[in-house]
Amino acid sequence: MSRLAVEAQGLSKKFGPFLAVDHVSLSINYGRIFGFLGANGAGKSTTIRMLCGLLQPSAGWARVAGYDVLTEADRIKKVIGYMSQRFSLYQDLTVQENLEFFGRVYGLNGSKLKSRITQVKELVGLQGLENKLTGKMPSGWKQKLALSCAILHEPEVIFLDEPTGGVDPISRRNFWELIYKLSEEGRAVLVTTHYLDEAEYCHELSLIHAGRIIASGSPREMKKNYFPGHLLELVCPQPLEIYEKLKTWSEVQGVSLFGTRLHILVEKESREKLEQKLKGLGLACSLRQIVPTLEDVFIHQLEKEAEKVKANGLG
Amino acid sequence: MTSMSDLVLKIKGVSKTFAGLKALDGVDLEVRRGEFVCLVGPDGAGKTTLIRLICGLEQADRGEIEYFGRRQKKLGSKERARLGYLSQYFSLYEDLTVEENLDFFSRLYGQARNQEVVERLLAFTRMTPFRQRQAGKLSGGMKQKLALACTLVHQPDLLLLDEPTTGVDPVSRRDFWQILFNLQLQGKAILMSTPYLDEAERASRVALIHQGRLLAFETPDNLKKQFAGRVLELITSDPQSWYKRLKSQAVFLDLQLFGDRLHLVVRPEVQVSEIAEFLINQGVKVEHLAEVPPGLENVFIFLINKSGGQN
Numbered sequence: 001m002s003r004l005a006v007e008a009q010g011l012s013k014k015f016g017p018f019l020a021v022d023h024v025s026l027s028i029n030y031g032r033i034f035g036f037l038g039a040n041g042a043g044k045s046t047t048i049r050m051l052c053g054l055l056q057p058s059a060g061w062a063r064v065a066g067y068d069v070l071t072e073a074d075r076i077k078k079v080i081g082y083m084s085q086r087f088s089l090y091q092d093l094t095v096q097e098n099l100e101f102f103g104r105v106y107g108l109n110g111s112k113l114k115s116r117i118t119q120v121k122e123l124v125g126l127q128g129l130e131n132k133l134t135g136k137m138p139s140g141w142k143q144k145l146a147l148s149c150a151i152l153h154e155p156e157v158i159f160l161d162e163p164t165g166g167v168d169p170i171s172r173r174n175f176w177e178l179i180y181k182l183s184e185e186g187r188a189v190l191v192t193t194h195y196l197d198e199a200e201y202c203h204e205l206s207l208i209h210a211g212r213i214i215a216s217g218s219p220r221e222m223k224k225n226y227f228p229g230h231l232l233e234l235v236c237p238q239p240l241e242i243y244e245k246l247k248t249w250s251e252v253q254g255v256s257l258f259g260t261r262l263h264i265l266v267e268k269e270s271r272e273k274l275e276q277k278l279k280g281l282g283l284a285c286s287l288r289q290i291v292p293t294l295e296d297v298f299i300h301q302l303e304k305e306a307e308k309v310k311a312n313g314l315g
Numbered sequence: 316m317t318s319m320s321d322l323v324l325k326i327k328g329v330s331k332t333f334a335g336l337k338a339l340d341g342v343d344l345e346v347r348r349g350e351f352v353c354l355v356g357p358d359g360a361g362k363t364t365l366i367r368l369i370c371g372l373e374q375a376d377r378g379e380i381e382y383f384g385r386r387q388k389k390l391g392s393k394e395r396a397r398l399g400y401l402s403q404y405f406s407l408y409e410d411l412t413v414e415e416n417l418d419f420f421s422r423l424y425g426q427a428r429n430q431e432v433v434e435r436l437l438a439f440t441r442m443t444p445f446r447q448r449q450a451g452k453l454s455g456g457m458k459q460k461l462a463l464a465c466t467l468v469h470q471p472d473l474l475l476l477d478e479p480t481t482g483v484d485p486v487s488r489r490d491f492w493q494i495l496f497n498l499q500l501q502g503k504a505i506l507m508s509t510p511y512l513d514e515a516e517r518a519s520r521v522a523l524i525h526q527g528r529l530l531a532f533e534t535p536d537n538l539k540k541q542f543a544g545r546v547l548e549l550i551t552s553d554p555q556s557w558y559k560r561l562k563s564q565a566v567f568l569d570l571q572l573f574g575d576r577l578h579l580v581v582r583p584e585v586q587v588s589e590i591a592e593f594l595i596n597q598g599v600k601v602e603h604l605a606e607v608p609p610g611l612e613n614v615f616i617f618l619i620n621k622s623g624g625q626n
Contacts, residue, residue, distance in 0.1 A: 033574065035574075039456075039484040039485065039486045039487075040454045040455055040456060040484045040487075041454060085482070138358045138359055139358055140358055162482070165481055165482050166403075166478065166481040166482075166510060167358070167510060168356070168357040168358045168360075168510045169355075169357070169510065169511075169512050169612050169615055169616070170357055170616065170619070171357070171358065172510075173571075173612075173616075176572075180555060180558075180572060183555070184555065194482065194483065194484050194485060194488075195511060195513075196485055197511070197512075197513045199574075200573045200574060201572070201573055201574055202574040203574045203575065204574070205574075218574060218575040219573065219574050219575055219576075220550075220575050220576070235536075240349070240499075240500060243500075256492065256493075256496070256517075257496050257499075257517065258516050258517050258535070259516065259517060259518055259519055259520075259534055259535045259536065260519070260534055260535075260536060261536075293513070295485050295489075295513075298485050299485065299486065299489055302486060
């Protein structure tokens with residue numbers, strides 16, 4: 001039986017009467033990248049803090065790299081790496097100085113520290129930048145340095161909390177190449193992001209809402225299993241005028257503008273009717289079904305939850 | 316239907332140098348009424364400088380900026396009053412309530428309190444229930460919506476937004492798009508910079524800026540037509556190890572690895588069947604292989620490489 005990198009069962013956390021995390025269960029294998037998605041305040045950070053051994057759960061249990069979060073929190077801290085957008089590098093230190101400083105914080109020294117710094121610099125591509133002042137580097141490089149500092153002690157499980165906020169597309173792609181390398185080394189990675197195009201890079205995903213996990217699967221499974229409607233893309237010469245019309249049609253559950261295109265959400269059954277109605281307008285339009293984005297899935301699931309709350313009279 | 320009078324902003328040959336470094340190099344750009352233009356580019360490409368020039372926070376070394384159809388050397392106060400500017404560092408008064416912040420910013424723009432505008436903005440941003448809440452106690456996404464509302468109190472005709480969605484969660488971001496879209500319907504013009512290319516898919520036109528120069532300025536559709544390649548989606552077991560093995564193959568112009576699939580970029584003349592055969596010969600168990608439309612990220616990387624790559 002393969003040992004799991006992260007395993008949680010019924011993990012819960014109450015702050016006073018407020019249930020921040022409500023029976024969360026998840027498992028991550030070594031070598032896998034797990035995307036943990038949710039809006040602000042959904043319970044992501046509280047869950048991560050429990051998994052890192054920084055916060056005692058109110059109920060349930062979890063093991064991280066084989067250690068129990070309840071009884072072996074101190075050991076967990078030594079085998080995990082953590083990096084967030086708010087990661088505090090020392091801006092007035094050089095790249096090398098930051099690496100040395102954080103390496104020592106993690107208990108490395110002497111030749112071990114030296115060889116790890118060399119290895120990590122090579123992995124991340126920081127060679128030649130040793131004497132650069134951290135504060136003067138572009139944000140993409142700062143992020144890479146922050147990640148380097150978080151993996152010096154060879155953690156088995158890495159937590160990345162919104163690691164790429166505000167970073168440009170090319171730097172983001174390079175950063176993900178790095179995360180894949182870490183997963184190839186057999187490390188498990190848990191990553192949170194607000195940018196759902198980025199969630200496409202993860203092997204598995206879970207969506208958390210109001211402290212509960214409401215959807216899980218690979219990116220493809222999420223789109224297949226949690227988005228029941230049809231998403232149609234309409235290309236037409238006057239999208240703004242048609243938008244106003246579409247909004248009033250009963251078949252249309254949602255419509256949004258993408259440049260010169262409109263994305264229209266309908267139930268499977270009403271697709272044909274919509275096509276006929278559009279034809280009736282006598283416009284040169286083209287309509288095709290498109291795969292929803294993870295953002296579409298995410299928003300759809302959250303709206304469904306909001307309706308449930310309303311229906312139960314809890315809202 | 317567009318005419319000259321629809322032109323809200325016209326930028327001609329604008330250049331700006333900071334300490335010997337060319338931040339902007341002969342940039343041309345225009346924004347029309349009801350248009351949503353997205354400014355994309357790597358960090359340090361010049362996006363923020365351009366927006367600051369338009370706001371009048373910096374002076375161009377060369378070139379001209381025309382506001383609302385009028386040419387002028389310096390941004391006049393009349394034109395300034397028609398601009399709304401929201402930067403990444405916009406700061407709300409955290410100890411004031413939502414409504415007090417709106418009042419404060421309307422006074423800042425020299426306008427008397429206009430209850431009707433305040434009510435409309437609160438409703439527009441879905442913040443009416445939170446009007447009495449202190450700004451410091453709002454979530455990140457709500458703060459950003461309030462910041463946007465504060466930028467709109469003086470009812471500007473041209474909105475300049477510098478990376479406004481950084482750190483905003485997807486739900487608030489959807490609200491944000493709805494607000495921008497409604498502004499477009501009202502005929503406002505929007506110029507927004509963003510590092511996120513999926514956001515640029517929503518724009519009327521996308522301006523790609525790299526090393527201070529404008530590489531492309533087109534609708535997302537036309538931009539994709541400039542992409543000389545086809546994107547094929549491959550679904551197979553263990554895409555990660557195939558990514559490593561296929562990366563060095565010359566037939567692929569670019570490879571992109573996702574959690575459960577691969578995107579292969581090939582030359583336009585290459586057929587899907589050829590690639591299928593190639594992959595099977597390599598030993599790939601092809602579960603699914605089909606062409607997918609290129610994303611703006613594909614186009615972006617293609618155009619930047621074409622222009623000489625990233626330094």
